[in-house]
Amino acid sequence: MERNSNIPIRNIYYMLSYAYQTLNLSEYKQIGTEDFKNVKELYAEILSIGITVLIRGGLSKDYMSVEETPNVIKGKIDINTTIKKNTLVNKKVAVVYDEFSEDILLNQIIKGTLLYLAHSNKINHKMRKSFYGLLPYFTDVTAVELDLRLWKNVKYNRQNIRYQFIVDVCRYLYEELLFDESSTSQIMKELKDEQRLSSLYEKFIYAFFKRESDYKVSRPQIQWDVDDGFKEALPIMQTDLILQKDHKTLIADAKFYSENMVARFEGGVAKQKSSNLYQIFSYINNWKKGPDEKVAGMLIYAKTTALNQPDHVYQVKCKQIFVVSLDLQQDFNDIKKSLLSYADQFFM
Known part of the structure; x- marks a missing residue:
């Protein structure tokens, strides 16, 4: 998609650094001064830096349920599995026990990514060799x-939250490589580009205001203002x-699309996407506001290469x-x- 490639x-590095505070660690400083072709x-x-940092801090472990038929009984005897597999014929019983192990989903995703990248011709030889060298740790x-x-x-918690940045980047890179190989039509490529960067765009917008503004910043769920509960x-x-x-509240939604406005037919007048307007209108009308509170909504689109771009202020039901x-x-x-300046339009 032309817009994304430009x-x-x-x-994109700056967006990542806002969305993920981890990128501000000293280990990543050199990345900000390097030039990348894509x-x-x-x-x-x-990933080459981040996975090394994870390994240095020790791979996370968790208790995993293990089912086997050992020679020595340990854990709980699983009667149903013992009968189902007829293990008593060999004078064994099936047992189930918890084992504190590194073999958890987060580590499995990272190992799977390392294997995928180590054999991908879309990655340069030096980087493939680097990824291959990290595999023995897994x-x-x-x-x-x-x-x-x-x-x-x-699922993340306090113990494994340090994995989030790396596991997300594993997905970003895997999607880039996967869709390069499998997408053939231009329409499919645009849809895939849209999906890949939309979540990062949302994270970036939120993190930017969290760090750069003096507003109270949050992203709660809004409850429906129903009459009967x-x-x-x-x-x-x-x-x-x-x-x-x-006493002012601005409810904003980040939108990253291949097309920000739509026309009913070629050459027709470009209109706002109705679903987005309905969404933000529902947000501001269901927001439980205080007696002196003023509420507004905002759609923040990522600009496309199209001639017509959203740049409007609507006054609907005050x-x-x-x-x-x-x-x-x-x-x-x-x-x-x-x-x-977008926020200033409302707060100033």
């Missing part, structure tokens, strides 16, 4: 075949960003809805100024 790699090189360099970890569904099963089957209203200051387009191709200092 985003400077340096700006985003795959950036992700690969991050000897006790199961080698899983990578699948995007693996990441959906990942019945909420069964209503969709979750999960916000991307909420800014608050001086509430403002701002629609803006952020140019990710401009210098990063200008990106920062643009984001702050």
Whole structure:
């Protein structure tokens, strides 16, 4: 997709550094001064450093349930499995016990990524050799075949949160390589590009205001303002960003699409995407506001190469809805100024 390929790699690095505070560690400092030909090189360099940092700190372990038929009984006897597998014929019983092991999903994803990258011709020889050299540290970890569904099963807590940045970058890089190989049509390539960067874009917008502004920054779920308390089957209203200051609340949603506006037919008038407007309108109307509180909504689109870009302010039922387009191709200092100016439209 032309728009995404034109985003400077340096700006993607800055987006990552905001979205993930880990990238500000001293080990990553050299990355900010390097030039990369494409985003795959950036992700690969991050992984080569980040996985080494993880190994140095020790791979995380957790208690895993193990089922086997050993010669010596340990743990709990599993009667059902013993009968099902007829292990008594060999004078054995099936047992189940917990083992404190490195063979957890997070380590499995990293090992699977290392194996995938070590054999990918999309990665340069020096980097492939580096990834191959890290594999011995994952000897006790199961080698899983990578699948995007693996990441959906990942859960973080205080003990393993240090993995989040690296495991996310594993996904970013895997998707880049996977879709390069499998996507043939231009339409599919645009859809894949949109999916790959949308989550990073959302994380970046939130983290930017958290670090660079003096607003109260949060991203709570908004509860439906129902009359009878019945909420069964209503969709979750999960916000991307909420800014608050001086009895004012701005509910913002980050949007990263291949097309920001739509026309009913070729050459027709470009219109706002109705689903996005309905979404932000629902947010501001269901927000439980205080007696003197003023609430507004904002859609922050990533600018595309199309001629028509969203840049509007609507006044609906005494509430403002701002629609803006952020140019990710401009210098990063200008990106920062643009984001702050968007909020200023409401708070100033």
